[in-house]
Amino acid sequence: MATVVMLEALAFGLERLSAAAGRLGVDLVLLTFDRAYYSRQLQRAGEIRVVDVDTFDADAVRHALDGLGRVDGMVSNTDTWAPLAEQLASERGFPNVISQAARLRDKVWVRNRLVDAGLTRLRAVRGSDWAALPAASRPAMAVVKDAAGTSSKNVLLAERQEEVEARIAELVERGVPAERVTVEPYLCGPLYSAETYTTESGTVLFGINSRTISELPDFREMDLTFPVDRGGAWEKEIADWACEVLGAIGRGVGPSHIEFIQTASGPEVVEVNPRLGGGHIGEAVLRVTGVDPYELLLVQALEPRLEERHVAAATCRPTAGGFAQVLKYASRTGPLGPVEGADVLSLFPGDITWTPLKGPDTVIDSVADQGACYGFLTATGPNPDTALSRALAAARHLRTSASAP
Ligand SMILES: Nc1ncnc2c1ncn2[C@@H]1O[C@H](COP(=O)(O)OP(=O)(O)O)[C@@H](O)[C@H]1O
Ligand SMILES: [Mg+2]
Incomplete structure (x- = not known):
């Protein structure tokens, strides 16, 4: 029986993963630092084995993996743990795990890469580079947000150019470093x-x-x-x-x-x-x-x-x-x-x-x-x-x- 490890998971879907593991004959193991977070899902996810481990500690996760015997693959399906999953996959040869996770999480890099490729029109700038940006290149209305954020946390609107600096300062005060702040044009539409x-x-x-x-x-x-x-x-x-x-x-x-x-x-x-x-x-x-x-x-x-x-x-x-x-x-x-x-x-x-x-x-x-x-x-x-x-x-x-x- 093949063993697949999930390094944490999304808030929904464990029942479906469990059912799929049952059909495919896979031994599915969830590594988590917070078993309680999944408790409602786990009640109905009979095929999933749960191992408690500090998933923020790479060595603790390596140790947990060693304790599982042969592991055939890894599922990385979260934003937070993708970089660690990538690292472990490169060490242990797990196929098809994410690559370049940190870069993909950087909303400035993603937007500007897509502008260069002609797939999106408007550039983003890092909070730390805003002051040096010529006025003509500044968007009229902007979103100032954590470039690595999730769950709509730390997303601020600047309705006028003059407000951007204060919004950057607000995020810095909340603990987001200025070089991790993205300032991007406010996009109008659904x-x-x-x-x-x-x-x-x-x-x-x-x-x-x-x-x-x-x-x-x-x-x-x-x-x-x-x-x-x-x-x-x-x-x-x-x-x-x-x-x-x-x-x-x-x-x-x-x-x-x-x-x-x-x-x-x-x-x-x-x-x-x-x-x-x-x-x-x-x-x-x-x-x-x-x-x-x-x-x-x-x-x-x-x-x-x-x-x-x-x-x-x-x-x-x-x-x-x-x-x-x-x-x-x-x-x-x-x-x-x-x-x-x-x-x-x-x-x-x-x-x-x-x-x-x-x-x-x-x-x-x-x-x-x-x-x-x-x-x-x-x-x-x-x-x-x-x-x-x-x-x-x-x-x-x-x-x-x-x-x-
Ligand atoms: N440039 C933008 N223009 C207009 N709305 C935006 C822009 N960036 C973010 N938003 C709004 O803020 C929300 C959260 O931003 P997003 O980058 O998706 O962060 P998260 O990772 O927290 O979901 C988006 O769903 C969208 O409604
Ligand atoms: Mg979003």
Whole structure:
């Protein structure tokens, strides 16, 4: 039996990984510093063995790997642990683990590389280089954010050029060094994400997710629906563009989640995550396209040469035409309290599923970013629009004492 190790994992999907491991006859081991983080998922993920280890300590992880006997492959599907996974893969010869992880996490490098390749128009500049930038090269409206950030933390809007310096200082005060701050033009238009998988045969686009973003000054993701414009000309255009984007930054084999804004003059990259999309994006791909991206992660960890035929082999019959997710947020800080309204969800159409993320005693310390999200509601439908309408109708009923104005 082949053994595959996951170096931490995303907040969702362990049940699907467990099921895939069972089907493929893989011994799947999760290395984690925080078993409790996965506890809700692990209750339903019987095929996964969990090993507690400080995953921030490379030597501790090496020691844990040594204790497992023969290990055939590694799944790296997070932002934080990708550089360590890359290091371990090079030491131990695990196939198809990420390469150049640190560079891919640098939003300045990614954007400017894509400008050089003619795939995005507008350059980013590091916070530490802002003062030296000629006024004519400064964007009128800018986003000032952590170039290695996640979860919409440390994303600030500067509505005028003159505000940029103060925004950089604000991030530095929060502990983000100026050379890790990116200042980039504020992109006008709706946000989407392209969900892709790259094999030696090329890149396939699973589909495009929509986004609604919270009111300013925050940048919280409120809802998503999938797959937008399936089979349409725009989807084809994005498929070609995404393929070029991944080639230009040297992504290599594996899943990618490309966030972009569709501006009046075409798509502009926001960030490229070399992993599956977060939340229930993997589930959306599975339900709508029939391709099981979780199974693919395991196949990728074991196959020396991943090809398009492996994607075809990981495909079953789709079970929905559209899949939507609504993220529920606390709107004030303090203890979350119990979530009410879940009892009526079964009355709503769309195979509604509610996945709580936090217990009632959880203390919410900021409502400005995704950390205030207390759960995800999902719905299916014959198409993405109907799935989203259904999800929004049901999600209104979920309330906590921390969501009162
Ligand atoms: N240049 C930009 N123009 C407009 N909105 C942006 C820009 N950069 C980021 N955002 C907004 O901020 C959000 C978070 O930024 P992102 O780079 O995706 O960080 P994270 O890794 O935290 O998701 C995006 O989803 C988008 O809504
Ligand atoms: Mg993002």
